[in-house]
Amino acid sequence: MATAPEIVGNSNPIMDKKKRYSAGVLKYRQMGYWDADYVPKETDTICLFRITPQEGVDPIEAAAAVAGESSTATWTVVWTDRLTACDSYRAKAFKVEPVPGIPGQYFAWVAYDLILFEEGSIANMTASLIGNVFSFKPLKAARLEDIRIPVAYLKTFKGPPTGIVVERERLDKFGRPLLGATTKPKLGLSGRNYGRVVYEGLKGGLDFMKDDENINSQPFMHWRDRFLYVMDAVNKASAATGEVKGSYLNITAATMEDMYERAEFAKELGSIIVMVDLVIGWTAIQSMANWCRKHDMLMHMHRAGHGTYTRQKNHGVSFRVIAKWLRLAGCDHLHTGTAVGKLEGDPLTVQGYYNVCRDSYTKQDLPRGLFFDQDWADLKKVMPVASGGIHAGQMHQLLDLFGDDVILQFGGGTIGHPAGIQAGAVANRVALECMVKARNEGKDIANEGPEILKKAAQFCTPLKQALDTWGDITFNYTSTDTSDYAVTPTASN
Amino acid sequence: MMTNPTGRLTQGQFSFLPDLTDAEIALQIEYGLKKGYAWAVEYTDDPHPRNTYWEMFGMPMFDLNDAAGVMLELKSCRDTFPTHYIRLVAFDSTRGVETIAMSFIVNRPPVEPGFGLVRQETNGRTMRYTIRGYEAERAEGERYRK
Numbered sequence: 001m002a003t004a005p006e007i008v009g010n011s012n013p014i015m016d017k018k019k020r021y022s023a024g025v026l027k028y029r030q031m032g033y034w035d036a037d038y039v040p041k042e043t044d045t046i047c048l049f050r051i052t053p054q055e056g057v058d059p060i061e062a063a064a065a066v067a068g069e070s071s072t073a074t075w076t077v078v079w080t081d082r083l084t085a086c087d088s089y090r091a092k093a094f095k096v097e098p099v100p101g102i103p104g105q106y107f108a109w110v111a112y113d114l115i116l117f118e119e120g121s122i123a124n125m126t127a128s129l130i131g132n133v134f135s136f137k138p139l140k141a142a143r144l145e146d147i148r149i150p151v152a153y154l155k156t157f158k159g160p161p162t163g164i165v166v167e168r169e170r171l172d173k174f175g176r177p178l179l180g181a182t183t184k185p186k187l188g189l190s191g192r193n194y195g196r197v198v199y200e201g202l203k204g205g206l207d208f209m210k211d212d213e214n215i216n217s218q219p220f221m222h223w224r225d226r227f228l229y230v231m232d233a234v235n236k237a238s239a240a241t242g243e244v245k246g247s248y249l250n251i252t253a254a255t256m257e258d259m260y261e262r263a264e265f266a267k268e269l270g271s272i273i274v275m276v277d278l279v280i281g282w283t284a285i286q287s288m289a290n291w292c293r294k295h296d297m298l299m300h301m302h303r304a305g306h307g308t309y310t311r312q313k314n315h316g317v318s319f320r321v322i323a324k325w326l327r328l329a330g331c332d333h334l335h336t337g338t339a340v341g342k343l344e345g346d347p348l349t350v351q352g353y354y355n356v357c358r359d360s361y362t363k364q365d366l367p368r369g370l371f372f373d374q375d376w377a378d379l380k381k382v383m384p385v386a387s388g389g390i391h392a393g394q395m396h397q398l399l400d401l402f403g404d405d406v407i408l409q410f411g412g413g414t415i416g417h418p419a420g421i422q423a424g425a426v427a428n429r430v431a432l433e434c435m436v437k438a439r440n441e442g443k444d445i446a447n448e449g450p451e452i453l454k455k456a457a458q459f460c461t462p463l464k465q466a467l468d469t470w471g472d473i474t475f476n477y478t479s480t481d482t483s484d485y486a487v488t489p490t491a492s493n
Numbered sequence: 494m495m496t497n498p499t500g501r502l503t504q505g506q507f508s509f510l511p512d513l514t515d516a517e518i519a520l521q522i523e524y525g526l527k528k529g530y531a532w533a534v535e536y537t538d539d540p541h542p543r544n545t546y547w548e549m550f551g552m553p554m555f556d557l558n559d560a561a562g563v564m565l566e567l568k569s570c571r572d573t574f575p576t577h578y579i580r581l582v583a584f585d586s587t588r589g590v591e592t593i594a595m596s597f598i599v600n601r602p603p604v605e606p607g608f609g610l611v612r613q614e615t616n617g618r619t620m621r622y623t624i625r626g627y628e629a630e631r632a633e634g635e636r637y638r639k
Contacts, residue, residue, distance in 0.1 A: 165592045172542065175506045175583070175595035203497050205509060228618055235622040239610040240495065242502040244542045270622060360589040378589060426498045429509045437507055440524035441517070459511060462498075 017082075025076050028064035032087060033073065038094040040111040046148040047129060048371045049108045050099060052141040052314055062139060063093035063108035069133040071116060088113050099484050105314065107145070119156035122282040122329045130317055141315035147324055148372035155377055157328040161292035161299050163380025164358065164405055167332055170272065170298075171244045173207060176436045177404055179428055180208035182387065182411035187214070191221050195229030197421060201414055202237030202245045204425025209233075210387075210409065211250035213277045213304035223253075223262055231269040248275035248300040248333075256284060260291065267295050273332075275300035278322075282329060289330030300385075301331035313481055320369055323356045326382065333383050333407060340397050341389035346482045347401060357382040358405055369483040383407055391470040392431040392463060396449020399435050408432070418465050427466035430456055495607035502540050502605055505580060505597040515564065518599055522560040522581070530583035530594050531555040532563045534570045538636040540578045541608070541626050550574075553584055567599060576602045576637045602637035 013032045014020040020031070028034065040046050047070075053062035065073075071091035072081075091112045099105040118124040134142055168174055183189070183197045198209040209230075217223035230247045238245045251262035251274045259276070266274050274297055276288050285301070292299040309316035319336070326334055336353040337345035352368035358381045362374040386398060387409035398408055410428050417424030434456035439445045445452065457464035495501055499509055507513060513521070522532060532554050535547035550570040554563060563581070570579050579600035582593055606627040613621040628636040 165590060169545075169592055172504065172545070172596075174593045175597075205498065205503065228620070231622075232620065235624065236610055238542055239608040239624045241497045242495070242540055242542050242608060243504055268619065381589075422498055426509070433507050433509045437510060437513075437517075437521070441520045442524070456510075 021077055021079055021082055023077060023079075027061055028068040028073060029061050031064075031068065031073065031077070032090050033067040033071075033093060034060055034064035035092045035094055038092045038111060040094070041113075041150075043114040043150045043152040045112040045114075045117070045125075045150060045153060046372060047110045047112070048145045048147070049110060050105055050143040050145050050314065051108050051139055052105050054138050054140055057138045059096050059098075059106045059108075060093070063096045063106070063110070065136060065138055066108055066133055066142065067091035067093040067110045069136050070110070070128050070131065071112065088115060091116070102484060114150065114152055117153060119153075120158070120286075122157075122286065122325050126282060126325070134315075143313065143315050144317045144321050146318065146369070146371040147321050148374055149324060149328070151375050151377045154328065154375075154379060157379070158289070158293065158330055159327060160330050160332050160380040160382050161289050161297065162332045164332075164383050165381070167298055167383060170296075171207065171246075173244070175404060176432060177399065177402070178207045178383070178407040179205070179425075179432060180210055180385070180387070180407050180409040181206055181414040181425070182210045182212050182409060183215075184212075184411055184415050186212040187218065188220050191225030191229040194221060194226055195233040197415060198230050198247050199233035199237055200421035201425050202234060202247070203240045204414075204422035205241075205429035206414065206425045207243070207245065208273070208407065208409075209247040210300070210411075211248055211275055213250070213252075213302045215250050216252055223251075224265065227262075227265055227269055227271070231271060234271070244272070246272045246298070248273050250275045250277070250302075251288075252277045252280055256287060259284065259288060263288070263291055263295075263297070267297060271297075273298035273300055275302060276331075277302050277304040278326075279305045282325070285326070285329045285331065292332075293330070298332045299330070300333040301326060301335070303335045311481060313484075318369065318481075320353055320356050323353050323382075324374070327357060327376075327379065331382060333385050335387055336384040338386040338388055338390050338398070339401055340394050341386070349482055351401065352483075354384045354402055354406070357384045367483055381405070385409060387411070392427045392466045393450075393453065393471040395428075395431040395435045395453065396445040399432075399439060400446045400449075404436075413466070413470065416469075417462065418469055419462055423462035423465065426460065427462040430460045430463050431466075495605055500605075501601065502578070502598070502607070504540065504542070506595060507597045513597075513599065518567070518581070519560045519564055521595070521597070522563045525583040525595050526558050526560065528583075528585070528594070529587075530585050532557070533582045533584065534563075534566050534579065535582055536570055536574045536577045536579045536600075538577050538602075538633060539626060539629055541624065541629065543624075547578070547580065550579075553582075571600050574600075578602065604637070 014030050049066050051062050072089045091110050093110045095109040097107045181201050201209050234245050234247050249266045249271050251259050253259045263274050310319040337350040339345050339347040339350040348368045352370050364373050385407045391413035414424035415421050438452045534550040537547040580598050583595035585594035608624050608626050611623040
């Protein structure tokens with residue numbers, strides 16, 4: 001490990017008021033943004049940043065700067081601070097540690113007083129926590145790794161419009177993961193052709209079909225046309241199977257007015273669910289969550305765009321933080337990764353995201369990247385969605401990793417089935433049910449999974465065809481985002 | 494006869510698998526008991542997807558921790574309602590869950606005619622949909638008889 005610069009060092013805020021507020025430039029640590037003895041209050045928000053200071057910048061000064069720039073500081077001393085109870089508005093960096101095994105990077109813990117954030121506003125919280133600070137020159141890079149949200153602040157949010165429990169009750173589906181698929185190709189299908197795919201998938205045995213993130217209202221398919229055909233498919237499939245079915249109607253649009261219009265039409269047609277993309281922004285998300293709560297509608301969140309700020313380990317915002325904010329802001333489904341599919345994700349790290357969505361109380365769990373205990377104070381739970389490059393042959397791994405409360409989405413793995421979409425859906429449903437049954441019977445599915453699938457394929461030709469087609473497909477690439485903390489676990493608060 | 498790939502009602506955890514034997518059902522019950530769930534037997538002759546309240550065949554068995562006891566109740570329900578749909582339902586009373594944790598069908602009528610879709614054309618191209626069970630046209634207790 002690289003030699004860490006001296007970081008336990010003296011906290012040296014200037015106590016003399018006259019000196020502290022005389023015009024000029026002080027170090028952030030001298031301005032009161034660093035306090036090694038600070039003990040966070042129960043009502044404080046605590047952030048863990050991973051920072052990479054520029055050459056020659058002392059890590060404590062860098063941490064203090066993060067605290068400063070994400071709360072009250074400006075680059076110079078201002079006398080107007082003295083008109084306020086300024087100490088309570090200053091975020092306080094209180095601990096800095098080198099990141100194990102990665103020279104030049106530090107974990108910095110920063111505490112924020114309850115008064116800093118407007119009640120029930122993720123937009124306000126994020127404007128502070130990931131506002132100016134991420135462009136701050138003395139840092140080469142900064143990443144918000146995790147956040148502890150105090151119950152006092154958490155209770156100002158309504159959270160998911162529906163939640164896992166009520167969703168299952170509405171759908172009448174219990175004791176197994178839900179199954180979905182994204183309608184493909186993403187672009188170019190007419191409304192009529194699009195509805196065909198939805199009908200075949202649902203009748204074949206899936207619970208949900210899904211619009212893709214970039215299906216809105218393009219020239220090849222107007223949104224109303226899509227909604228009308230899709231809802232015919234949903235209801236027809238429901239009658240054919242005797243099950244409640246749904247298809248996530250993507251209402252993402254240019255303006256809130258457009259989104260409300262699309263949501264109203266989805267409701268009028270009897271859809272149980274609408275969908276939005278993360279790119280609509282925090283304010284729009286909270287508005288749509290309110291609408292969904294008011295109209296008994298499930299809200300599916302596609303995390304389109306998140307990779308631009310979650311993927312790089314040294315800069316941005318970890319997805320576990322985004323997931324926490326989204327649970328507060330309110331969505332019922334959230335794409336959280338597959339671990340075994342085509343998209344980024346180390347299995348333990350991905351499990352950490354799932355825990356954030358589903359826990360009543362999240363325990364600190366460093367290998368899973370969870371740095372804090374988080375009491376969710378009975379906030380409703382979000383159903384995680386595993387989607388992207390997964391297939392029936394991985395059913396044992398998926399069930400073993402994620403348990404029952406998850407939606408497994410096999411897009412290509414349904415629609416690309418050699419015998420057709422219904423056959424693809426059957427293969428996935430049979431693989432799922434036989435694996436749940438085997439697990440409940442006490443079988444070691446992680447190891448016996450392939451055998452269990454093979455056995456089920458004896459009575460189910462579509463499953464056999466799926467295994468023959470995709471059985472050997474894996475995506476074994478090194479993850480870019482793993483927890484670095486497992487090396488030297490210590491308490492973090 | 495329903496036209497979905499299974500040819501039958503696909504509610505519950507295991508409708509796509511061959512019918513579970515009594516021994517296999519007992520294993521599922523044991524799994525639930527180990528998790529602390531309470532089992533209940535429910536039956537209906539109206540399996541509409543939104544018919545939430547199937548009839549309770551007695552109370553949920555909160556204090557029972559032996560699969561054989563649940564199997565006895567199931568046998569008794571099957572003897573009484575041989576051509577009804579019967580499901581086993583497990584309740585989880587954990588705070589923050591407090592709902593059904595498992596549910597699967599363990600008895601079916603010999604023939605499952607399924608549901609029709611009634612379309613009512615309204616304004617524009619908007620449609621109102623009603624799912625109607627073919628057997629539901631007949632009175633309760635008269636359904637699913639040959």
